[in-house]
Amino acid sequence: MGRNPCNPKDSLNRGAWTAIEDQILTDYIKNHGQGKWRLLPKRAGLNRCGKSCRLRWLNYLRPDIKRGNITPDEEDLIIKLHNLLGNRWSLIAGRLPGRTDNEIKNYWNSHVAKKLQKEKLKSATTSSSKILAAQDSDNKVSPSNSRVIRTKATRCTKVILSKQVQKLMAAPSLMMTHDMSVDVRCDHEEKMEAPSFVNVDLEGNTDKPLDCKADFEMNDGFFSALLNMDLSEPSCLKNKVEEDSNASTSDKGGCPHLSPAPTLDGTFLNVSHGSLHGFEDFHSMSGLMENEFHWL
DNA sequence: AACATAGTCAACCGCTGCTCA
DNA sequence: GTGAGCAGCGGTTGACTATGT
Incomplete structure (x- = not known):
């Protein structure tokens, strides 16, 4: 069903993008707009699959992307949104202008998750926090008790x-x-x-x-x-x-x-x-x- | 200096859901 | 109603870098 748009057997470029490829993609999208990703590589003269082009543009080349450190405010918002939405990285990213879902996902996995885990461990060692930790743990084990709202899309269906x-x-x-x-x-x-x-x-x-x-x-x-x-x-x-x-x-x-x-x-x-x-x-x-x- | 380990993040993969013929 | 084509999503991988021994 429309699967496998990037066949590994094709002799397409893979891995890190070069500056030249970036330039070609950026120029093409500036002139023709984004979309029709499957056709884009051929039309732009890129030896990449459309999926790869889309990802590169959305996560790296887009002009409105904010790069660099996540601010404490942003981190706070990410935690709140994650508490509310779960791993809906795209939805979370939608509330953080200039941030991509991939960036937030990576940030969560490499920073926040560990930080929260440490805090949880720390609080679990104090007797007064033991109950809270247990409740938190329960929420993770049982999704039905979670406050995460299982929405599935940016628009309601x-x-x-x-x-x-x-x-x-x-x-x-x-x-x-x-x-x-x-x-x-x-x-x-x-x-x-x-x-x-x-x-x-x-x-x-x-x-x-x-x-x-x-x-x-x-x-x-x-x-x-x-x-x-x-x-x-x-x-x-x-x-x-x-x-x-x-x-x-x-x-x-x-x-x-x-x-x-x-x-x-x-x-x-x-x-x-x-x-x-x-x-x-x-x-x-x-x-x-x-x-x-x-x-x- | 050389190697091992940990951390980061761009890119890939497989899947789902939507649209349209 | 059905299936093909496509965009988009989230999980995972692996290359690269930083840090420790």
Whole structure:
């Protein structure tokens, strides 16, 4: 299935790129743009496979690449993002301008992982930290306990909504704003008249009561709010029902507010004005995504 | 100086998911 | 609905460099 674009038997150049090859590739992409990587080597006159060209450009030659030491701020962000996203290096890199997934992956493996391991060892030796270390260890052993959200792509994909969710969507506390648009499509299309799309208005009202499939499109504001959450701050994860109901639009900083929403297995997702509302905690959000919503 | 070991990072490999015919 | 072609992702490898003995 379109595999093996770089056949080792081909007499293509392999290994480190020369300055001349770099120049040829850079010139070609400047003139013709990137993409069509398979055709690029032939057209540019490079004796490389397209995959290799793509990698070289994305990880090394791109003009917007920031090279050099990872700053402490960046490292802090990498750790937070890794805590949230796991080994989704591409997603993590997307939040660090100028950094590539390969660079972050390498940095993680050679610096951060070891550093964290050392810290863990150190803390494990002190009696007061033993419990925390054990909890951390448990999280690693059991993915189901992890706070890592198993998203799979930079854009959100199909979501299956059950009848239960349909009912919840009719609840006024699920607010679909400009930050999150939803197309809901019925799974039982054959029983329905065309068009098969179900309208969901800003109040969450729907006109079809069946199991549905939705396309979620979340903009940067939504995702930023998610990523900017301080996961170490328990107050971010507690329900602030009264506070939120009184001042739902007075967000300051990255700690999302919560709304008194109905629950799916005790959880609910609410999105409003670029902030993220309504998580009981991240366990529940993981549960929401993995069980009721099919993110994977 | 010579060798061994550890660390770093560019590049490769195999796979998945998306698009399109 | 199916399969080919492709881009992109994450894990791994291996060349190179730095440091220690």
